[in-house]
Each structure stands twice: as structure tokens, then as C-alpha cells.
Amino acid sequence: MSHPVDSVVSDVRTYIEQHRAAFLDDLAAWLRIPSVSAQPDHAPDVLRSADWLAAKLTETGFPTVEIWPTQGAPAVFAEWPSGDPEAPTVLVYGHHDVQPAAREDGWDSDPFEPVVRENRLYARGAADDKGQVFFHTLGVRAHLAATGRTAPAVNLKLLIEGEEESGSPHFQTLVEERVDRLAADAVIVSDTGMWSEDTPTVCTGMRGLTECEIRLYGPDQDIHSGSFGGAVPNPATAAARLVAALHDEHGRVAIPGFYDGIVELTDRERQLFADLPFDEQSWLRTAKSHATHGEAGYTTLERVWARPTAEVNGIGGGYQGPGSKTIIPAGAMMKLSFRMVAGQEPEHIEKVVRAWAAEQAPAGIRCEVVFGPATRPCLTPLDHPALRSVARAMGRAFDRPVGYTREGGSGPAAVLQEVLGAAVLFLGISVPSDGWHAPNEKVELDLLLKGVETTAYLWGDLAENWRHAP
Amino acid sequence: MSHPVDSVVSDVRTYIEQHRAAFLDDLAAWLRIPSVSAQPDHAPDVLRSADWLAAKLTETGFPTVEIWPTQGAPAVFAEWPSGDPEAPTVLVYGHHDVQPAAREDGWDSDPFEPVVRENRLYARGAADDKGQVFFHTLGVRAHLAATGRTAPAVNLKLLIEGEEESGSPHFQTLVEERVDRLAADAVIVSDTGMWSEDTPTVCTGMRGLTECEIRLYGPDQDIHSGSFGGAVPNPATAAARLVAALHDEHGRVAIPGFYDGIVELTDRERQLFADLPFDEQSWLRTAKSHATHGEAGYTTLERVWARPTAEVNGIGGGYQGPGSKTIIPAGAMMKLSFRMVAGQEPEHIEKVVRAWAAEQAPAGIRCEVVFGPATRPCLTPLDHPALRSVARAMGRAFDRPVGYTREGGSGPAAVLQEVLGAAVLFLGISVPSDGWHAPNEKVELDLLLKGVETTAYLWGDLAENWRHAP
Incomplete structure (x- = not known):
């Protein structure tokens, strides 16, 4: 006899295991489309990528799937109402365009011919961002299968843009024009990462x-x-x-x-950052730098994340x-x-x-x-109920408590926070070694499936612990 | 009855007046040779310019005239001993190459077809430096004519290089290799200018x-x-x-x-600089700048010349x-x-x-x-006998006392000071409006002839007031 929670976990894991092969085949098909938004000769591929994703979201069960044109590359929008008037509305943000890539840049295999080596899937976009967009498709199906629901526990919306790698030049306009359709209580950004393979973390804000x-x-x-x-x-x-x-x-x-x-760092946040297994030498190697340097009185992580x-x-x-x-x-x-x-x-x-x-x-x-144009910072307080749900869902998928990080960079998510007035949360399973924008970009298959699993738990947890105030 | 000195002046002026037309015709012929050292396709012209000058110096009476090849363009060397064992030896430095010039750069006439307008001779090289080299030819003849001598009162040497406008890349080597032939008590650099048409000045040093x-x-x-x-x-x-x-x-x-x-400025030098008719607004226009700025406690002229x-x-x-x-x-x-x-x-x-x-x-x-390579500063003290001779000769030619300046720039003259151990003096009649390196370069004909006249007085004055210590 298993505990009810354990039964959900077991059902989710079984479902994912059963669908894993088809899921990876589908992702590989998407990764074969070289949707490089920065290169004009790939514009037809970006359109093809949007069409492919739209068809896949329809197949996943989203009753509404639309391709939203912009002055540049199109975004894909999908919506799946929960049917519960008090359910919160969540908007997932990601992007379907990728960075340029060519075999001669130093790739060990064709960047647009996905290949699995040592349980890693290598392809341009594997981690940034197709893999992380795609885990939401199997995730919502696993959520339904494990809970016996026919619609997600939250009102689920997806906005997957097509110009992120080109600086999202039309994103703000798109969001402003579609503000009614995009209305949400929370935005989940799946275009980030976590601390490391061994240390799952939730990001709470961006500069x-x-x-x-x-x-x-x-x-x-x-x-x-x-x-x-x-x-x-x-x-x-x-x-x-x-x-x-x-x-x-x-x-x-x-x-x-x-x-x-x-907003100054709280003692709790400083402690959470300090709890991370930070190694200065290894961080310096990642930074390709030869010394740390910065504002007195703050650690390296505080300097890049919170100052x-x-x-x-x-x-x-x-x-x-x-x-x-x-x-x-x-x-x-x-x-x-x-x-x-x-x-x-x-x-x-x-x-x-x-x-x-x-x-x-x-x-x-x-x-x-x-x-020039500016991007606002965003920060979700540690005690925000939606943030607690993300942390719990992730902890459940990874079988361990999660840590907390922030992101030193800046992104279009801030536009969603500003225009929609929604809390912004980050759910990413990429790790620093994934090689974003570099040759041999990859995603760790185990982590990718943990992403699937996290979303399979997240919608139920969110609906249970955070009600939409109409 | 005129004073003996006045008689020399009168003789010199008469001689110059008689030979003025031929002198200007000859200079025009030289200016027609586009001896642009920086442009490889003008290399034959630079050779032609050296040949032309060598022939003219022979015609002037120099018993020794040689063309000295370098790894680049050749220099011209000439020597005319005085016959007096105690006479000082003077080496005149100038250059026969010119800056590039093309009609379409903004010239009102062909830069290599000299033309006289309003008593100014317009051509590339008119002031920098062919005109100022050339006044030494008529000058030494006027010196001989007015004094009845058959050789100059000083041992006169000329070194006219062919690569000054290309940064004198082989000059140091040339001087070092020919140090015995170039030995001199003083170097007279005729590749500079004076304060203005109305204010003849002697330069006493370069940074x-x-x-x-x-x-x-x-x-x-x-x-x-x-x-x-x-x-x-x-x-x-x-x-x-x-x-x-x-x-x-x-x-x-x-x-x-x-x-x-x-070496700090003396009170006398500061006073001499202060005596010059300096106008800050006009200086700023020349500097194309909008404010003066620099070391506290020094004037603008002190800052550019002596700091x-x-x-x-x-x-x-x-x-x-x-x-x-x-x-x-x-x-x-x-x-x-x-x-x-x-x-x-x-x-x-x-x-x-x-x-x-x-x-x-x-x-x-x-x-x-x-x-990179360096150029040393040079400075001749105000009480140096050769400097006093230059100032007297110039004052006589211009019928007024001369002022004193320095030069903020740096030049190959410093090589001569260093290698030959000679005092360096500057005798230039160019004025700031002459347009060195610019379109419509010109020389003021009256000033050019004052240059001739100055050298006509200088050799006698030098020999009289400064003896070579053997």
C-alpha cells in the first residue's frame, strides 16, 4: 500500500517511462528544423518550426493553438482552460528559435542532426530552448494521466516566441497587443538553468x-x-x-x-546562496577569468545575482x-x-x-x-505561494530539497512581468555544461525527464495552494 | 656714406634683388618634381629630386656634392670648406621629400605646378621643406658677393634627407654611418617656422x-x-x-x-614667451579646440613648448x-x-x-x-653664441629684434644632436598659415627672401663670434 502522494509519483514516472521514446523522437524531429532567427535564409525554417510546434501542441490536447505573426518571426500561443473558475492562470514562456550553428564551428556532429551519446542529446536548441519548451508537452499529459483529469488543474497558457535569439525585437509589441489573451497570475519561464546536475535549484529573479x-x-x-x-x-x-x-x-x-x-538581500537569501556548493576556482574557469573582483562586502554569487x-x-x-x-x-x-x-x-x-x-x-x-531600450529586473519573493509550488514540484521530481539561485542576466520575461503584472517564476533544468550558444550544445536526458516530471506535479500543486482571486 | 654694416646689408639686398627671379624659377622647377616619399610610385621622383638638388648645389659652388643612398630614399650631402682652420663647422639640415598632394584634396591649383598669387608661392613643398632648403643656395652666394669671399666664412655642410615625410626610417643609421663626414659644431635646422609674418622668432628647442x-x-x-x-x-x-x-x-x-x-624654464625664457603676442582665442582656433587645459601654474605656450x-x-x-x-x-x-x-x-x-x-x-x-623608438628632446641655451648669431642675423634681415619660441613637436634633428654632439639651432621662416601637410601649401615670398638674407648674414656673424675649438 503506497501513500497517495507516492502513488502520484509512481503514476507520473510510469507514464513518462512509457512515453519517453516517442517524446525524444518528437523532440529530435523538432531539433532537425534549423530555426535560426538571426539568419534571414533560415526564415522559412523558423516558420516551419512554429507550424511543427503548433501541430504538436494540438496533438498534446491544447484546445486552442494559434500562430501569432509579428513583424519578424512568429510566436506560438496555446491555451488549455482548467474549467475551475478559481484556478490560477499560468503562462509558460519559452522560444522556438535557436542560435546559429555550423559543423565547422567545432561540433562533433551535425548541429541539426540530433544524436544521443552517453545519455545526452546533442543538437542546437537541445537545451536552449526547444528541450525545455518541449518537456511541458509530456508534462501536462503525465499530469492528466496521474490525476485522472481531462484538463489541467490550472488554466495553462503557452507563449513560445520565435525571436529570442535575435533580441526579441517585437516581443514587447506582441505582448502589449495580446495582453488580454495572455492575462495570467504567474509566468513560468522555461529558458534558464539550475545550479548543477546534483543540485536542482529554482531561480527567483533576473537582473x-x-x-x-x-x-x-x-x-x-x-x-x-x-x-x-x-x-x-x-x-x-x-x-x-x-x-x-x-x-x-x-x-x-x-x-x-x-x-x-x-531591494536589499535578506539574511535568508544570503544564507541560501551561501548553502550552494560554490567553488571559486571552478566558477573562475567558467568565467574564463583570473580573479574575482567587485563590490566589497558581497560574495561572488551575491555580486552577480543580487547587486x-x-x-x-x-x-x-x-x-x-x-x-x-x-x-x-x-x-x-x-x-x-x-x-x-x-x-x-x-x-x-x-x-x-x-x-x-x-x-x-x-x-x-x-x-x-x-x-537604448531597457529591460526591467524581476524578483519573486521567497515566500510567494507559486514559487513554493515550483520548489516543491521540483524537489519531488528530483527526490531532494531544491536550492535557490538568481540569474545575473536579463531577459524578455521582464516584459511579461511588467505588461501582465504577473509574478515571474523560473523552471529550467539546463546545467552550465550544456553549452548554450556554443558548439556541441546538449541536454542531459535524465534532467530533461525531470523537467517533464516537475511540470507533471506543478499544476496540481499550484491549483491546490494558490487560488485565483477573481 | 653708409656704415660698414649697412653696406653689407645693402650689398646683400641688391644681390638678392638681382637674382630673385632666377632663384624663384629654379625653386619652381624643383617644386614641379613630386618627390612624395610615402608613395612608392613616386620613388623615381624622389631620386630625380635628389639629382636636381645635387646639380643645383654644384652650380651654387659647393666643391663636394654627393648623393647618399639609404635603404629607402637618398639624401643629398654637400660641403664647402671655409679654408680657415678655426672656423666653426655648420651642418644645415632639411629634406627634399614632400607630403602627398592631389588637386582633388581641395587645392585651388595643381600642387605640383607652382603658381604665385598675391606674393605667395603655392605648391606642395613650398614651405615644407624645399623653399626653406633652397634659401640656403642664394644665401651663401649673397654672403660671398657681399663679403668678397670665395668660400663661406664657416665650413658649410648640407644634409638634405629624402624620407622626412615618411618618418625618417633610415636617418639615424645614415647619420651614424657617416658620422665622420657630418662632424659639425652646430646644426642649423631649416624645417621649422616662426611666430608670424610680423613677429620673426628663433626656436631654441624641441620636445x-x-x-x-x-x-x-x-x-x-x-x-x-x-x-x-x-x-x-x-x-x-x-x-x-x-x-x-x-x-x-x-x-x-x-x-x-x-x-x-x-631642465626648468628660466625666468628670462618665461618672460620671452610672455612677450610674444599670444591670443588665446586665435590659438584655440588653430588647435581646433574649445578650451585650454593643462598643468597648473604654466601658460599655454609654456605647456606646449617647455613642459x-x-x-x-x-x-x-x-x-x-x-x-x-x-x-x-x-x-x-x-x-x-x-x-x-x-x-x-x-x-x-x-x-x-x-x-x-x-x-x-x-x-x-x-x-x-x-x-617604440624614441626621439630625444633638444634645447640650446639662450646665451649660446651660435644662437645669438642666428638671432642677430635674423634681426638684421627683418630689421627688428627677434623673439624666442620653442617647438612642441619632435623631429630627426635630435638625432643630429645626439650622434654628432652638436648644438642644434633652428632657422625657419615658415608661418602657421603656410598649410604644411594641407591643401594650398604656400610660402610667403617676402619671408622666403628674408630667409635668404638671414643666411647671407649668418655665416659671417658665426665665424666672427664663435671659433671652433680644435
């Missing part, structure tokens, strides 16, 4: 991002450094001084007002070719990016950066600041 | 120049600024901080040891293209140049720069410093 280019103009043209050097301001020096002034001696961003209103940054992504001015050129350059520029944490608004960052830059430029140097 | 490239290496490749930003050192930040640390808040170079041993500098000629790292790229760059570089004043040695500057750079680079950033 935001705002970027600018600062251009400094000095002499009207390059001038002779012998004739004039030492007596006029040099815009490359001014640019360098601006970059040098970004941080104080404690590694803190020195722009006045930069930290205004940020805002000011980073120079590029700097240039004057002569950079071989040999020398004795000039004072006419101008210099820098590209700065600011990672934001919860509580920071891009509009505020833009305001304080502009004020700071204007203050710094010396007489005789004109300063121009151009900001 | 030296040493240059380096500093390369900073961070991560092994560009890394993601989201995943790692805030927790590893950024080499573009390190480069910027290095450049920012070049100067203190008073505009002084902050590299420890940089000012060691420099050493550290200038960034170029800086680069990371992404500089359109849009943005969220990376921490793998590396960054800067090109620095240091103008040195008398008392500074390039070897010492290299040593202190290397020590300073090594000190600044943060952990995890590797720093590489590469120095």
Missing part, C-alpha cells in the same frame, strides 16, 4: 539591463600631440576618467543616486592600429551597461547617469549620452 | 617623444556581462583607470619619477560598433605618448612608466607594455 553610449567630443578633428599636447583637453582622457569614476575604491558604483530604492553593476562593454577613441600616431583624438566613446536589481527603474538610472556624466566632462569637451 | 602601447588582458575571451558582471575585473575599466591615473588634479603627470632631472606631457593617442577595448553588446571584453589597449623636455631621457621614462603600469593593474588583469 534588469539598461545601456548607453557616451560620446565625448574634443577638437574639431584629430590634432597634433606635439603642437598642442599638454594644453588642450583630450577626449580620450575624459572618456577614461569617466569610466574610472564609475566605481569607488570599494567597488561600489559611484554614480550619485544609483542605489536608490534597491547592480556598471560595466564598460566597449571603449574607443583615437588611433588603435599598428604602430603609433601622435594625435590628440577628436573624440572618444564608451558603451556602458547597467544591470539593475529589484527596486531600480531604468528611467531613474538614465536620469542619474546623465547628471553624473554632465558633471564629469571637463571644459572644452562636449558630452552626448544616448540610451 | 622629445617616446611612445608605448599598453595592453591589458582580462578574461580569456569576451564574457557575458550578465552572468559575470560585477564579480570579475574588466580590462577596459582597468585601461580607463590607468589613463585616468596619468594626471593628478593639477594636470601634472602623476607617474612617479616622471619629472626627474628636467613634458603624457597623452593618450588612442584607447580601445570591447565592442565599439553600432548598438550594444553585453560583454566584459577580453582585453583593452591604449597608446600613450610622452613629450619630453631637456633633461628627460627616454630610457628613464620607459622605466618609470613600466613600474607605474605594473603597480596599477588589478589582480586578474595581465599588463603588457611595448615601447
Whole structure:
């Protein structure tokens, strides 16, 4: 006699085992479609990828499946109502386009001919993001099979975009235009990863991002450094001084007002981060870097996950070719990016950066600041009921308690949080060795099936513990 | 009855007036040879220019005229002994190659078809440097005519190189190989200018120049600024901080040891500089700059002529293209140049720069410093007898006392000072409006003939006031 919960686990695992082969065959068929959104000659493949996914979602049982065109590549939308008026609505986000890949980049096999070696499935998109989108198809079927339901316990929506690898240029417009159809209580992003094979984790937030280019103009043209050097301001020096002034001696961003209103780490979060099996040498290898460095008083994980940054992504001015050129350059520029944490608004960052830059430029140097589009940060509190459901479902699938991480990068999920006003949660089973954007991208088959299993538990847990407030 | 001195002046002026037309015709013939050393297809023209000058110097009366080949373009050497064992030996330096020029660059007439408009001779090389080399031919003839001598009062040597506009790549080797033939008590450089049409001046020195490239290496490749930003050192930040640390808040170079041993300006020199009719607005227009800026406690002229500098000629790292790229760059570089004043040695500057750079680079950033060839500074004291002769001869030609300047740039003359151990003096009649290296280069005919006249007085004055110590 098994405990009722154990019976669900057993039923889910049996169902997955029975359907595993067909599931992997289907995923392989999808991975064969080279849906590279960044390469115009693959545009028909991106369309084919959307069609393929739409057909598969219909076959899975979603009563509504639509292909949503954009100015670029299409997204796929699917919806499966639970029938329960109090059930929460969950929107799963992922993408069906992939990064470019070519055998000669260093792949051991054709990137668009999936192959399994040592229980890993190798193909472009295996982890980023087709594999992680696809586990939702078998997951919802396992959920129904194990609970005897005919519809999911939550109102389940999927939005699988086709331009994520091209910077999601039309995503915000799409979401704004379809805001009524996309309405949700929570967004589940399945386009991330977890700590490692041995340490399943839930990500609780992403940093935001705002970027600018600062251009400094000095002499009207390059001038002779012998004739004039030492007596006029040099815009490359001014640019360098601006970059040098970004941080104080404690590694803190020195722009006045930069930290205004940020949500500080709680002691509990710091403890959870500290509980992770972090190894600095191994982290440095991943970072291909030779030392850690950053804001005093914070660990490396806190610095990349939970602290805002000011980073120079590029700097240039004057002569950079071989040999020398004795000039004072006419101008210099820098590209700065600011990672934001919860509580920071891009509009505020833009305001304080502009004020700071204007203050710094010396007489005789004109300063121009151009900001690009921004991505807001997102953060779900540890005690959010939906986050607790994700952690529980994942812990059940992995047979162990899960840890907590955040993501230092920034993504289009923030658009969903902002436009839909929904909590954003992350459910990803990819691991750092999966090789996103690199040759020999792969997904660990065991983890992929744990993803299936997690979603098989998640919808029931969510519906039980979090009711939609109509 | 005229004073004997006035009689020499009168004789010189009469002689010049009589030979003016032929002199200008000859110069025009030379200017028609497009001796552009930087353009390989003009190599035969550079050879032709050397031949033409050699023939003209023979015709002028130099008993020894030789064409000295180099690995590149040839130099012309001429020698005319005075016959007096105690006469000082003077070596005139100039160059017979010119900058590239094409009508379509904005010339109002063919750059290699000399034309006189409003008493100015327009042609590439008119001022830089054929005109200023050529005034020595008529000058020495006028000297002989007015004094009744058959040989000049000094041992006169000319070295007219053919690669100055290409950076004089073989000049040092040439001088070292021919050091015995070139031996001289003083070098007269006729490849510079004076303050203005109304203010004849003598230049007393040039700054030296040493240059380096500093390369900073961070991560092994560009890394993601989201995943790692805030927790590893950024080499573009390190480069910027290095450049920012070049100067203190008073505009002084902050590299420890940089000012060691420099020859400070005397009160008399500062007064002489202050006596020049300097107008900041007009200087800024020439500098195409919008403010003055530099070392506290010094005027603009002092800063460019007599103070050493550290200038960034170029800086680069990371992404500089359109849009943005969220990376921490793998590396960054800067090109620095240091103008040195008398008392500074390039070897010492290299040593202190290397020590300073090594000190600044943060952990995890590797720093590489590469120095190129250097040019030493040169300075002739105001009370040097040869300098006094130059100033007197010029004052006589211009009928007014001359002012004193220095040159902020650096040139091959320093090689002559160093290898020959000779005092270096500057005799130039070019003015800032002559358009060196620019379209519509010209020389003012009145000033060109004042150059002839100055040299007609100079050799006698030198021989009278400065004896060679055998």
C-alpha cells in the first residue's frame, strides 16, 4: 500500500517511462528544423518550426493553438482552460528559435542532426530552448494521466516566441497587443538553468539591463600631440576618467543616486546562496577569468545575482592600429551597461547617469549620452505561494530539497512581468555544461525527464495552494 | 656714406634683388618634381629630386656634392670648406621629400605646378621643406658677393634627407654611418617656422617623444556581462583607470619619477614667451579646440613648448560598433605618448612608466607594455653664441629684434644632436598659415627672401663670434 502522494509519483514516472521514446523522437524531429532567427535564409525554417510546434501542441490536447505573426518571426500561443473558475492562470514562456550553428564551428556532429551519446542529446536548441519548451508537452499529459483529469488543474497558457535569439525585437509589441489573451497570475519561464546536475535549484529573479553610449567630443578633428599636447583637453582622457569614476575604491558604483530604492538581500537569501556548493576556482574557469573582483562586502554569487553593476562593454577613441600616431583624438566613446536589481527603474538610472556624466566632462569637451531600450529586473519573493509550488514540484521530481539561485542576466520575461503584472517564476533544468550558444550544445536526458516530471506535479500543486482571486 | 654694416646689408639686398627671379624659377622647377616619399610610385621622383638638388648645389659652388643612398630614399650631402682652420663647422639640415598632394584634396591649383598669387608661392613643398632648403643656395652666394669671399666664412655642410615625410626610417643609421663626414659644431635646422609674418622668432628647442602601447588582458575571451558582471575585473575599466591615473588634479603627470632631472624654464625664457603676442582665442582656433587645459601654474605656450606631457593617442577595448553588446571584453589597449623636455631621457621614462603600469593593474588583469623608438628632446641655451648669431642675423634681415619660441613637436634633428654632439639651432621662416601637410601649401615670398638674407648674414656673424675649438 503506497501513500497517495507516492502513488502520484509512481503514476507520473510510469507514464513518462512509457512515453519517453516517442517524446525524444518528437523532440529530435523538432531539433532537425534549423530555426535560426538571426539568419534571414533560415526564415522559412523558423516558420516551419512554429507550424511543427503548433501541430504538436494540438496533438498534446491544447484546445486552442494559434500562430501569432509579428513583424519578424512568429510566436506560438496555446491555451488549455482548467474549467475551475478559481484556478490560477499560468503562462509558460519559452522560444522556438535557436542560435546559429555550423559543423565547422567545432561540433562533433551535425548541429541539426540530433544524436544521443552517453545519455545526452546533442543538437542546437537541445537545451536552449526547444528541450525545455518541449518537456511541458509530456508534462501536462503525465499530469492528466496521474490525476485522472481531462484538463489541467490550472488554466495553462503557452507563449513560445520565435525571436529570442535575435533580441526579441517585437516581443514587447506582441505582448502589449495580446495582453488580454495572455492575462495570467504567474509566468513560468522555461529558458534558464539550475545550479548543477546534483543540485536542482529554482531561480527567483533576473537582473534588469539598461545601456548607453557616451560620446565625448574634443577638437574639431584629430590634432597634433606635439603642437598642442599638454594644453588642450583630450577626449580620450575624459572618456577614461569617466569610466574610472564609475566605481569607488570599494567597488561600489559611484554614480550619485544609483542605489536608490534597491531591494536589499535578506539574511535568508544570503544564507541560501551561501548553502550552494560554490567553488571559486571552478566558477573562475567558467568565467574564463583570473580573479574575482567587485563590490566589497558581497560574495561572488551575491555580486552577480543580487547587486547592480556598471560595466564598460566597449571603449574607443583615437588611433588603435599598428604602430603609433601622435594625435590628440577628436573624440572618444564608451558603451556602458547597467544591470539593475529589484527596486531600480531604468528611467531613474538614465536620469542619474546623465547628471553624473554632465558633471564629469571637463571644459572644452562636449558630452552626448544616448540610451537604448531597457529591460526591467524581476524578483519573486521567497515566500510567494507559486514559487513554493515550483520548489516543491521540483524537489519531488528530483527526490531532494531544491536550492535557490538568481540569474545575473536579463531577459524578455521582464516584459511579461511588467505588461501582465504577473509574478515571474523560473523552471529550467539546463546545467552550465550544456553549452548554450556554443558548439556541441546538449541536454542531459535524465534532467530533461525531470523537467517533464516537475511540470507533471506543478499544476496540481499550484491549483491546490494558490487560488485565483477573481 | 653708409656704415660698414649697412653696406653689407645693402650689398646683400641688391644681390638678392638681382637674382630673385632666377632663384624663384629654379625653386619652381624643383617644386614641379613630386618627390612624395610615402608613395612608392613616386620613388623615381624622389631620386630625380635628389639629382636636381645635387646639380643645383654644384652650380651654387659647393666643391663636394654627393648623393647618399639609404635603404629607402637618398639624401643629398654637400660641403664647402671655409679654408680657415678655426672656423666653426655648420651642418644645415632639411629634406627634399614632400607630403602627398592631389588637386582633388581641395587645392585651388595643381600642387605640383607652382603658381604665385598675391606674393605667395603655392605648391606642395613650398614651405615644407624645399623653399626653406633652397634659401640656403642664394644665401651663401649673397654672403660671398657681399663679403668678397670665395668660400663661406664657416665650413658649410648640407644634409638634405629624402624620407622626412615618411618618418625618417633610415636617418639615424645614415647619420651614424657617416658620422665622420657630418662632424659639425652646430646644426642649423631649416624645417621649422616662426611666430608670424610680423613677429620673426628663433626656436631654441624641441620636445622629445617616446611612445608605448599598453595592453591589458582580462578574461580569456569576451564574457557575458550578465552572468559575470560585477564579480570579475574588466580590462577596459582597468585601461580607463590607468589613463585616468596619468594626471593628478593639477594636470601634472602623476607617474612617479616622471619629472626627474628636467631642465626648468628660466625666468628670462618665461618672460620671452610672455612677450610674444599670444591670443588665446586665435590659438584655440588653430588647435581646433574649445578650451585650454593643462598643468597648473604654466601658460599655454609654456605647456606646449617647455613642459613634458603624457597623452593618450588612442584607447580601445570591447565592442565599439553600432548598438550594444553585453560583454566584459577580453582585453583593452591604449597608446600613450610622452613629450619630453631637456633633461628627460627616454630610457628613464620607459622605466618609470613600466613600474607605474605594473603597480596599477588589478589582480586578474595581465599588463603588457611595448615601447617604440624614441626621439630625444633638444634645447640650446639662450646665451649660446651660435644662437645669438642666428638671432642677430635674423634681426638684421627683418630689421627688428627677434623673439624666442620653442617647438612642441619632435623631429630627426635630435638625432643630429645626439650622434654628432652638436648644438642644434633652428632657422625657419615658415608661418602657421603656410598649410604644411594641407591643401594650398604656400610660402610667403617676402619671408622666403628674408630667409635668404638671414643666411647671407649668418655665416659671417658665426665665424666672427664663435671659433671652433680644435
